[in-house]
Amino acid sequence: MTIEALSNGLLRLEDETLMDGAAVIDLHPTQVQTLAILAGFTMPDKGRKALERIASRLGALHERTKALEGMLCTAVVEDGIGVAPELTAAEFIAENLGEVLRDVQDLMAPVTEPDPDHQNQGGQLLIPM
Numbered sequence: 001m002t003i004e005a006l007s008n009g010l011l012r013l014e015d016e017t018l019m020d021g022a023a024v025i026d027l028h029p030t031q032v033q034t035l036a037i038l039a040g041f042t043m044p045d046k047g048r049k050a051l052e053r054i055a056s057r058l059g060a061l062h063e064r065t066k067a068l069e070g071m072l073c074t075a076v077v078e079d080g081i082g083v084a085p086e087l088t089a090a091e092f093i094a095e096n097l098g099e100v101l102r103d104v105q106d107l108m109a110p111v112t113e114p115d116p117d118h119q120n121q122g123g124q125l126l127i128p129m
Contacts, residue, residue, distance in 0.1 A: 051108050058101040065094040 004012045011032060016022045027035075072087040 048108060051104055055101060055104045055108065058097060058104060062094060062097040062101055065090060065097055069094050 001013060001015045001017075004014070006012055006026065010026045010028055013025045013027065014022055069087065069090040072083050072090050075081040075083050076087055
């Protein structure tokens with residue numbers, strides 16, 4: 001079998017050992033990555049690593065903002081200090097950081113899952129994309 005990188009970005013797999021002639025398959029790199037993941041291989045993913053770092057930083061910021069919100073709430077309620085606008089801002093920041101963190105976590109979640117119960121006419125596993 002030969003594997004060739006095509007000028008359009010696809011990968012061509014060609015097997016000339018078949019009795020009926022050569023079998024040729026052109027695959028997009030994402031399809032190759034999906035196949036590797038389904039076969040149990042992990043693929044290095046710089047985007048995923050960057051998202052993990054961003055998620056970690058967002059998580060730390062979210063926790064610190066929640067702590068600030070708690071301190072401001074204590075200042076307003078117990079100490080009678082006039083920091084209501086700051087408290088409102090801290091609540092807003094904490095809420096939005098939490099939303100951004102969830103968005104980044106959603107981006108990092110696996111997006112392809114095989115449906116083992118569904119067979120197409122060729123008897124192949126269907127992978128929803």
